[in-house]
Amino acid sequence: MTTEATEPTGSSSAGTTEGAPAATAVPTPVPLYAELRARIRNEEPVGLATVIDGLHVGAKLLIEPAATPLGSLGHAELDRIVTRDALAELEAGRSGIRHYGPHGETTPEDLVDTPVVRVFIETWAPPPQMWIFGAVDFTAALAKVAKVLGYRVTVCDAREIFATRRRFPMADEVVVSWPGKLFDQRGGTLTSRDAVCILTHDAKFDVPAVRGALATGVGYIGVMGSRKTHETRLERLLEAGVDPADLDRLMSPVGLDIGARTPEETAISICAEIIAHRTGRVAPSLRDSTGPIHA
Amino acid sequence: MRDLLDDIDRWRAAGTPVALARVVDIEGSGPRLPGAAMAVNIDGEVAGSVSGGCVEGAVVSEALAILHGEAQPRVISFGYSDDEAFAVGLTCGGTIRLFIEPLDW
Known part of the structure; x- marks a missing residue:
């Protein structure tokens, strides 16, 4: 890893193991399925972002309008950018894959020589x-x-x-x-x-x-x-x-x-x-x- | 996904491990859109579908391998145009990619 240590966000604990800075610690699993199911059943707009390739495969973030997202994809900034994109996908009623840098980078020059995180953003919009x-x-x-x-x-x-x-x-x-x-x-x-x-x-x-x-x-x-x-x-x-x-x-x-x-x-x-x-x-x-x- | 919830609830309530396969990408002529989903429990019972019936058998095998800890959650492709493509193809000639994972979240 050649990148400088990123600024830890929020309450980071010092002294994490080498190569695993606090900001990219394995996300703590939150029981998201029950939350997702309730929203799908109630026909409330909801999005689920899942890392399908890259660091933390399987990590999840549950997104809904005007609420704090639940879960994490492993980095606060990645979570923030994916939340933004998921709300746009939800608005458009679309689902699909998006690519990010490990800290949520999206511009092509920021993605050069960076391991890519592929995220599947699935949305459930209320029925028309x-x-x-x-x-x-x-x-x-x-x-x-x-x-x-x-x-x-x-x-x-x-x-x-x-x-x-x-x-x-x-x-x-x-x-x-x-x-x-x-x-x-x-x-x-x-x-x-x-x-x-x-x-x-x-x-x-x-x-x-x-x-x-x-x-x-x-x-x-x-x-x-x-x-x-x-x-x-x-x-x-x-x-x-x-x-x-x-x-x-x-x-x-x-x-x-x-x-x-x-x-x-x-x-x-x-x-x-x-x-x-x-x-x-x-x-x-x-x-x-x-x-x-x-x- | 909506039509899988009842089966998934029943299986999970009985303590039966479940894997979830979701279409994440399609190229060319694909039968189902991203988000089409299929759930497979460890006894091999299935809910939902991810294609017109072309690849479901292979998805069950992969899902069971994951549930038995013999494979990791990952993206798999079906279609003739991909090097990693499984032997089973889609009759419509397109390519679909699925993410298969244990439903342990």
Whole structure:
């Protein structure tokens, strides 16, 4: 080892064995699995960093937003840098390997002639949300397919007799409310990973739902209805003061052009469009074609 | 990982040692993303999967070797393009790397 002794961080004990400065002592194992499991079960955002190559293979650090990390990868500065990176990975919903110097060095020149520590950063983000407006037959099928894809599904309708748990047992939540109210209360939680699907064909319900969705950062907004319905809806939205530029965000008629007919087929077509929308792949959306919607 | 928790809990509650294999990297056409996980207990029982079924057998052997103290936790590769690759390959032609370790943490 040719490097100068690094400044010991925090309370270092003097007189450690040669070649093993206090700062790189073998991390004390903390029972992290129980902590990790509890967060995964509660669907709380959490990251786990594991040294997979280099000094202290198997050492772990559990990271969560706005909390002190648990465990250690063997060096306080490495822990600090990995925590920073893990929070970014968590935000982006990614998992992968990153390379560091033994003290958390990341710039290429700092990594020359330095043993590299490879760290696998795995993150568990809360499931994406899908809000479905309108308690209709298509809603049950869409909620079912969305659950298969791992969404947390909320069904919302203002009509108490339709918006019941009994009709939508597969949904995580059934809310009896006007759309505007739900967006006012929780619209801020919607991100680019989430989807809003408006399945009502009723102007007094879908105009406020579309307006509410457009005011959020939600990644996908699908609005059901025929091409004719969509035309008249656009007029009403403009009358209601919606910015014409925002209307480009609406996927309507909703779904891919696969000739879907039944509620179940339509649900597949909508979810496939959501996937293509997220991945940026070109798939034939009904919005961008002109023919009949159904096969 | 989420779908492994029940099995892992049961095994650990019974005092059965468990190894965890996680996909940490893929190249080319890989069947599962980083984070796909499989747990193997010392009796050879398995939960979860890390590929489309191509490499699970080899992962069990490696996991058991680790649980019996005959191998150290490490990264192993599956695929034709890697020198260290195990003999078993992926039918899709990609390469996956797994980290296998005892679940003693």
